[in-house]
Amino acid sequence: MNVLILGGDGYLGWPTAMRFASNGHQVTVVDNYLKRTLAKQNKSQALIPTPDLLERARIFQSLTNHQIDVIIEDCTNPTALNEIVQRCRPEVLIHYAEQPSGPYSMRGFEEAQVTFNNNIHTTFNVIWSVIKHAPDCHIIKLGTMGEYGTPNIDIEEGWIDIHHRGRTDKFLYPRQGATLYHTTKIMDTDLLWFYVRTYGLKVTDLMQGPVYGLITEESLLDDRLLTNFHYDDLFGTVLNRFIVQAVAGIPLTLYGSGGQTRGFLNIKDTLQCLELAAAQPVERGDLRILNQFTEQFSVRQLAEQVRTAARSSGYQTEIQTIKNPRKEMDSHYFNAAHQGLLDMGLKPHLLTTEIISEMISVIAKYQDRIDHSKVMPRFSYS
Numbered sequence: 360m361n362v363l364i365l366g367g368d369g370y371l372g373w374p375t376a377m378r379f380a381s382n383g384h385q386v387t388v389v390d391n392y393l394k395r396t397l398a399k400q401n402k403s404q405a406l407i408p409t410p411d412l413l414e415r416a417r418i419f420q421s422l423t424n425h426q427i428d429v430i431i432e433d434c435t436n437p438t439a440l441n442e443i444v445q446r447c448r449p450e451v452l453i454h455y456a457e458q459p460s461g462p463y464s465m466r467g468f469e470e471a472q473v474t475f476n477n478n479i480h481t482t483f484n485v486i487w488s489v490i491k492h493a494p495d496c497h498i499i500k501l502g503t504m505g506e507y508g509t510p511n512i513d514i515e516e517g518w519i520d521i522h523h524r525g526r527t528d529k530f531l532y533p534r535q536g537a538t539l540y541h542t543t544k545i546m547d548t549d550l551l552w553f554y555v556r557t558y559g560l561k562v563t564d565l566m567q568g569p570v571y572g573l574i575t576e577e578s579l580l581d582d583r584l585l586t587n588f589h590y591d592d593l594f595g596t597v598l599n600r601f602i603v604q605a606v607a608g609i610p611l612t613l614y615g616s617g618g619q620t621r622g623f624l625n626i627k628d629t630l631q632c633l634e635l636a637a638a639q640p641v642e643r644g645d646l647r648i649l650n651q652f653t654e655q656f657s658v659r660q661l662a663e664q665v666r667t668a669a670r671s672s673g674y675q676t677e678i679q680t681i682k683n684p685r686k687e688m689d690s691h692y693f694n695a696a697h698q699g700l701l702d703m704g705l706k707p708h709l710l711t712t713e714i715i716s717e718m719i720s721v722i723a724k725y726q727d728r729i730d731h732s733k734v735m736p737r738f739s740y741s
């Protein structure tokens with residue numbers, strides 16, 4: 360397949376590019392280094408030094424003979440994106456090119472504006488470039504479980520039947536994000552659904568939970584192929600943060616009561632999900648929504664699991680409850696369906712002491728680079 364990956368420099372984009380190239384697909388990645396730039400501006404650089412995309416593609420090719428074409432471009436520029444899609448004529452377009460941090464999007468006007476402009480304009484441009492130049496292309500869009508929020512009822516997989524005054528219809532499941540970032544993802548889904556209905560696009564929207572991990576089959580070839588791994592308060596996801604904290608001897612930062620429950624998955628399973636979605640495309644005029652996680656935990660359960668694993672690896676880890684810097688429910692009902700990807704063939708890598716210990720051993724190699732000043736929340740909007 361001819362696969363175009365937008366956001367190919369990111370935490371998920373680069374491992375996805377390597378996986379699709381390893382599987383023999385023709386892969387082009389596009390990125391404008393927005394995340395690297397924001398991370399630098401916010402003193403939130405990744406733990407592991409990662410060469411730029413051109414260099415990583417060169418290293419990957421020298422080790423595997425698989426080519427990844429790199430384009431440095433801003434997807435909010437419609438002319439540029441149009442040209443790329445016209446030239447590549449992708450059969451699959453994977454859209455990761457978004458500002459991915461909830462806390463960053465809540466920091467102030469400028470951060471909100473960057474998030475809003477980047478995410479909404481990129482999705483809009485993706486839609487129009489596909490309509491114009493590759494109408495049969497399957498768009499795979501990374502959404503988030505946070506689009507649903509934490510409602511006091513079961514979360515379905517994208518859709519819900521509503522019975523009202525004796526009549527029934529099917530609608531998008533109600534959504535309510537807890538940050539502007541999550542809200543932009545809701546707006547993306549609305550845009551995609553509108554254009555699927557009116558122009559017959561082919562779209563899979565993946566509602567992904569927080570991802571953890573950094574090891575993939577391809578990263579094992581060379582540490583320079585490891586992903587951009589963040590552990591700071593803005594760009595680090597919770598389990599990745601806890602593991603870095605354990606290695607650095609910092610008590611695990613449990614926000615509030617720690618009852619926040621989410622659906623989590625290993626980065627290895629993100630790659631599997633993308634492979635499955637691409638191999639099983641939808642028909643024109645279909646919006647398929649899949650809930651992309653493998654198991655749900657409260658953050659307190661996660662902290663306890665990390666503490667146990669870290670202690671077995673010789674780290675004297677403690678858990679510290681701190682005032683929640685975010686505005687979110689930290690004690691709530693959460694029960695989300697996630698059968699779709701399992702039915703498509705997903706074989707989950709569940710969270711075990713071994714998986715945490717494996718992560719600890721990679722992170723320990725870089726422990727001198729852990730900057731303690733980036734770990735505690737640097738601002739609050741609660």
Ligand code: USQ
Nearest residue numbers: 459460461503504505567568569596597612613614619658
């Ligand atoms: N949390 C802590 N301690 C920490 C960091 C986080 O208790 O040190 C808590 C947060 O308060 C939150 C939960 O852990 O309740 C998850 O936080 P997170 O930073 O791992 O995840 P979140 O901000 O929701 O965003 C991440 C990704 C985002 C993705 C989302 C999926 O950054 O791109 O869309 O996970 S989901 O959470 O399902 O919306």
